[in-house]
Amino acid sequence: DVKVTQSSRYLVKRTGEKVFLECVQDMDHENMFWYRQDPGLGLRLIYFSYDVKMKEKGDIPEGYSVSREKKERFSLILESASTNQTSMYLCASSSLRRGEYEQYFGPGTRLTVT
Amino acid sequence: KNEVEQSPQNLTAQEGEFITINCSYSVGISALHWLQQHPGGGIVSLFMLSSGKKKHGRLIATINIQEKHSSLHITASHPRDSAVYICAVPRFNFGNEKLTFGTGTRLTIIP
Numbered sequence: 001d002v003k004v005t006q007s008s009r010y011l012v013k014r015t016g017e018k019v020f021l022e023c024v025q026d027m028d029h030e031n032m033f034w035y036r037q038d039p040g041l042g043l044r045l046i047y048f049s050y051d052v053k054m055k056e057k058g059d060i061p062e063g064y065s066v067s068r069e070k071k072e073r074f075s076l077i078l079e080s081a082s083t084n085q086t087s088m089y090l091c092a093s094s095s096l097r098r099g100e101y102e103q104y105f106g107p108g109t110r111l112t113v114t
Numbered sequence: 115k116n117e118v119e120q121s122p123q124n125l126t127a128q129e130g131e132f133i134t135i136n137c138s139y140s141v142g143i144s145a146l147h148w149l150q151q152h153p154g155g156g157i158v159s160l161f162m163l164s165s166g167k168k169k170h171g172r173l174i175a176t177i178n179i180q181e182k183h184s185s186l187h188i189t190a191s192h193p194r195d196s197a198v199y200i201c202a203v204p205r206f207n208f209g210n211e212k213l214t215f216g217t218g219t220r221l222t223i224i225p
Contacts, residue, residue: 009155031211042200042217050211058212088155094211100145100204101211102162108155 003027004106006091012112019078021109023091031094031101032074034058034066036087037108043090049074081113116141116203120216128224133188135219137201146184147202147213148175157200160186193223 007022025032034046035058045058047066055066063085067075074093078085091106117140127133137146145164151157161168161175163184168175172191177184188195198218205212 040217043215045212048212090155090157100162102159103213105157110155
């Protein structure tokens with residue numbers, strides 16, 4: 001069974017703090033993703049990584065950065081947390097299966113910035 | 115870029131009812147994904163289908179490639195089916211690793 005784990009389920013941080021969200025997958029997937037999920041907006045892609053040290057901006061990268069030093073680990077960094085970054089953050093990894101990419105999700109981190 | 119629309123946004127039904135959730139997309143695709151998200155956040159993949167129909171237990175997913183439309187059906191619904199159901203398609207045409215997601219349908223089954 002594919003397992004994607006995230007470092008925290010719930011996190012409360014103060015405005016201006018640097019925040020690290022970590023994601024680890026155990027299936028040797030090349031692709032990893034960070035999304036945020038807000039009511040009425042669905043899942044929005046923040047960053048995507050297709051290999052170690054390779055990254056690509058998603059739809060809403062402003063205020064975020066990422067790091068992928070090892071294949072199994074993909075970190076999301078909020079350089080200076082703001083209240084509008086309060087959200088559910090979901091990590092995913094994907095593999096090619098029967099010609100299509102299937103994504104596997106972590107349990108999510110609910111971040112509150114006060 | 116593919117756009118996805120789901121309907122309804124919210125659905126409340128009595129236990130035992132037959133449920134249908136719809137998904138439409140704008141650009142031709144090779145496969146569509148149905149996902150389930152339970153309260154608490156984790157998302158699991160239910161189906162990945164490229165044509166016709168797939169069945170898993172009480173869940174049935176159908177897709178009409180020509181009409182760019184898919185439906186997810188639940189037979190004999192149960193309170194444990196209460197969740198958000200999300201459809202997703204490749205962002206650009208075929209075999210793309212990035213997905214575009216619908217905003218989800220929140221299903222509540224009342225005992």
